[in-house]
Amino acid sequence: xxxxxxxxxxxxxxxxxxxxxxxxxxxxxxxxxxxxxxxxxxxxxxxxxxxxxxxxxxxxxxxxxxxxxxxxxxxxxxxxxxxxxxxxxxxxxxxxxxxxxxxxxxxxxxxxxxxxxxxxxxxxxxxxxxxxxxxxxxxxxxxxxxxxxxxxxxxxxxxxxxxxxxxxxxxxxxxxxxxxxxxxxxxxxxxxxxxxxxxxxxxxxxxxxxxxxxxxxxxxxxxxxxxxxxxxxx
Amino acid sequence: xxxxxxxxxxxxxxxxxxxxxxxxxxxxxxxxxxxxxxxxxxxxxxxxxxxxxxxxxxxxxxxxxxxxxxxxxxxxxxxxxxxxxxxxxxxxxxxxxxxxxxxxxxxxxxxxxxxxxxxxxxxxxxxxxxxxxxxxxxxxxxxxxxxxxxxxxxxxxxxxxxxxxxxxxxxxxxxxxxxxxxxxxxxxxxxxxxxxxxxxxxxxxxxxxxxxxxxxxxxxxxxxxxxxxxxxxx
Numbered sequence: 001x002x003x004x005x006x007x008x009x010x011x012x013x014x015x016x017x018x019x020x021x022x023x024x025x026x027x028x029x030x031x032x033x034x035x036x037x038x039x040x041x042x043x044x045x046x047x048x049x050x051x052x053x054x055x056x057x058x059x060x061x062x063x064x065x066x067x068x069x070x071x072x073x074x075x076x077x078x079x080x081x082x083x084x085x086x087x088x089x090x091x092x093x094x095x096x097x098x099x100x101x102x103x104x105x106x107x108x109x110x111x112x113x114x115x116x117x118x119x120x121x122x123x124x125x126x127x128x129x130x131x132x133x134x135x136x137x138x139x140x141x142x143x144x145x146x147x148x149x150x151x152x153x154x155x156x157x158x159x160x161x162x163x164x165x166x167x168x169x170x171x172x173x174x175x176x177x178x179x180x181x182x183x184x185x186x187x188x189x190x191x192x193x194x195x196x197x198x199x200x201x202x203x204x205x206x207x208x209x210x211x212x213x214x215x216x217x218x219x220x221x222x223x224x225x226x227x228x229x230x231x232x233x234x
Numbered sequence: 235x236x237x238x239x240x241x242x243x244x245x246x247x248x249x250x251x252x253x254x255x256x257x258x259x260x261x262x263x264x265x266x267x268x269x270x271x272x273x274x275x276x277x278x279x280x281x282x283x284x285x286x287x288x289x290x291x292x293x294x295x296x297x298x299x300x301x302x303x304x305x306x307x308x309x310x311x312x313x314x315x316x317x318x319x320x321x322x323x324x325x326x327x328x329x330x331x332x333x334x335x336x337x338x339x340x341x342x343x344x345x346x347x348x349x350x351x352x353x354x355x356x357x358x359x360x361x362x363x364x365x366x367x368x369x370x371x372x373x374x375x376x377x378x379x380x381x382x383x384x385x386x387x388x389x390x391x392x393x394x395x396x397x398x399x400x401x402x403x404x405x406x407x408x409x410x411x412x413x414x415x416x417x418x419x420x421x422x423x424x425x426x427x428x429x430x431x432x433x434x435x436x437x438x439x440x441x442x443x444x445x446x447x448x449x450x451x452x453x454x455x456x457x458x459x460x461x462x463x464x465x466x467x468x
Contacts, residue, residue, distance in 0.1 A: 062376055087358075088365040093372055117358045120351040124321075127350065127357075130364035131322040137371035138327055142296055144378075145415045181379045184418040 003029045003054075003105050011052050011105075012078050013125055025115065031105040034098035041096040047085030050112035053077050056102025062094040074099070083126065086112045144184060151225040152183040153193035157203075158222040161212055168212035170203075197221075237263045237288075237339050245286050245339075246312050247359055259349065265339040268332035275330040281319030284346035287311050290336025296328040308333070317360065320346045378418060385459040386417040387427035391437075392456040395446055402446035404437075431455075 008014055008026035017025070031054060034040055040051065040058060058075040075081050075096065085092050086109050107115070115122050139159070146152045156179055160170045174182070176190045183190075197203040202218050204211045212218055242248055242260035251259070265288060268274055274292060275285065292309040309315050309330065319326050320343050341349070349356050373393070380386045390413055394404045408416070410424045417424075431437040436452050438445045446452055 062372065084365045084368060087361045088369075090365075090369070093369050116361065117354040123351045123357040123361075127321045127360060127364065130361065130368065131318045131324075133371070134318060134364065134367050135322075135324070135327050137367070137374075138296070140371075141415075144418055181375075184378055 001031050002027065003031050007031075007054060007105070010054075010078070011080075013052070013080050013122060016121065021119075025107065025111075028111045029105045029107050031103055034102045034104060036098055036100050038098045039095060040098055040102075040104055041082055041092050043093065043095040044091045046091060047082060047089070047109050049082065049106035049108050050080055050086045051082045051096070052080050052105045052107070054103040054105055056104075057099045058096050058102055058104075059099050060094050060096055083112075083116075085109075087116065140182070148225055149183070149185040149189050150193045150196070151221065152185060153179065153190050154197070154218065154222040154226075156183045157194070157197075158218055161215070161218070166211065168215045170210040170212065171208070173208075173210055196226075235265050236261065237265050241265075241288060241339070244288075244312070245314075247286070247314050247356060250355065255353075259341065259345075262345045263339045263341050265337055268336045268338060270332055270334050272332045273329060274332055274336075274338060275316050275326050277327065277329040278325045280325060281316060281323070281343050283316065283340035283342050284314055284320045284350075285316045285330070286314050286339040286341070288337040288339055290338075291333045292330050292336055292338075293333050294328050294330055317346075317350075319343075321350065374416070382459055383417070383419040383423050384427045384430070385455065386419060387413065387424050388431070388452065388456040388459075390417045391428070391431070392452055395449070395452070400445065402449045404444040404446065405442070407442075407444055430460075 003026050005019075005023055005026050008022050008029065009017075014022060014025065029052075034056070043062065053075050055077050057077075058081070060073055060075065060081070081096060082092065084090070116126055117123065143152060143155045143159075146155060157170065160173060161168050162171065164171075173179075176194075177187045179190045180187045194203065197218070198205065200214075200217070202212070202214045202221070204213050237260050239253075239257055239260050242256050242263065243251075248256060248259065263286075268290070277296065287309050289311050291311075292315070294307055294309065294315070315330060316326065318324070350360055351357065370393075377386060377389045377393075380389060391404065394407060395402050396405065398405075407413075410428075411421045413424045414421045428437065431452070432439070434448075434451070436446070436448045436455070438447050
């Protein structure tokens with residue numbers, strides 16, 4: 001099913017496009033619906049298109065060597081995905097599955113490449129996005145070099161902190177075993193580290209959100225670790 | 235000192251540029267020499283230029299939270315560097331130092347951005363480069379999720395393997411403590427893992443190069459681990 005002009009206009013990557021370009025792009029795209037657990041893109045396949053999530057929710061998943069599923073991140077409405085293979089022509093680096101009823105628009109690879117390399121606006125947006133990913137990967141490498149596992153958990157938690165109207169919060173905290181993989185420790189250590197911060201009144205659980213009650217303290221334990229005596233289990 | 239047309243022409247990022255564009259770019263660039271240990275770019279500074287190493291050798295370095303130096307990677311002649319800040323306008327993510335007498339050419343940020351976003355050839359090259367970095371970061375995350383430390387070392391070694399005229403080899407192996415940081419284990423574990431592979435005749439040291447004598451075996455221990463009994467210390 002081709003997509004309507006106003007739908008294309010709602011995609012952030014196309015923001016500020018003139019109407020003629022937008023109409024042309026919309027005419028090249030097609031959309032499809034996916035039920036929960038459907039596979040939208042499959043790791044190892046050759047890229048035939050760039051995807052855009054119109055509504056619903058997707059997850060990028062990869063399998064570890066032992067076949068365990070590693071949930072990399074979620075794709076939310078408005079986002080594009082599958083750009084790596086469109087750009088470099090290599091097979092898909094991960095699979096994408098739908099986690100609920102979702103509608104996805106696709107732009108064929110050859111047209112996507114035209115758009116990506118020939119439109120300065122798009123080139124800039126994609127490269128800025130890549131720059132953020134590369135910076136995050138670099139920060140993660142620095143974080144992983146912290147020898148103390150508790151401090152690695154604290155530093156990882158610090159990266160999740162966002163400003164909200166209620167002050168600093170952590171929303172959508174990944175599962176403990178996911179954090180454990182990110183910072184290379186056991187789930188038990190993640191659990192103990194978070195519990196320690198709650199005991200110290202640095203974090204407070206409020207429904208699905210963690211309130212950072214003492215932002216300065218979290219920053220301190222993330223950057224220089226915990227004082228002797230604050231927690232003698234580290 | 236401005237740079238000569240033939241010097242600009244030798245920079246891989248500018249390959250296949252027409253002479254007029256190349257002459258214009260060369261006229262906008264300037265070059266500088268650095269002695270060993272000089273700082274070429276400083277973490278946290280605002281980007282004023284995109285760098286190109288003409289000759290010599292540079293190293294991208296970052297500091298861990300405790301002030302330990304983390305050598306990220308080397309920059310070899312022909313390569314560009316400092317592109318993240320030029321693209322996203324954020325401060326430099328790491329410092330760059332010269333490790334021997336080096337000559338660097340700089341293109342001011344505003345001209346570099348013009349080039350990056352408005353030349354499809356350059357946009358494509360930069361994005362392909364970013365795609366490789368993002369894929370490598372994603373593979374590294376998968377690697378780090380391997381629970382067994384020995385196997386993580388094997389998987390990391392596997393990523394260093396290159397084809398050469400002598401078959402599969404590992405050239406420029408990072409130091410053991412650097413590999414230890416990459417795969418989040420101790421230097422001693424890295425040492426034991428490499429030693430085990432040598433005992434099994436999978437690897438053989440030849441000067442500064444490691445010859446992969448049994449590529450299939452390395453692949454096997456990297457992907458499914460070592461059989462019980464092959465090494466009872468794991």
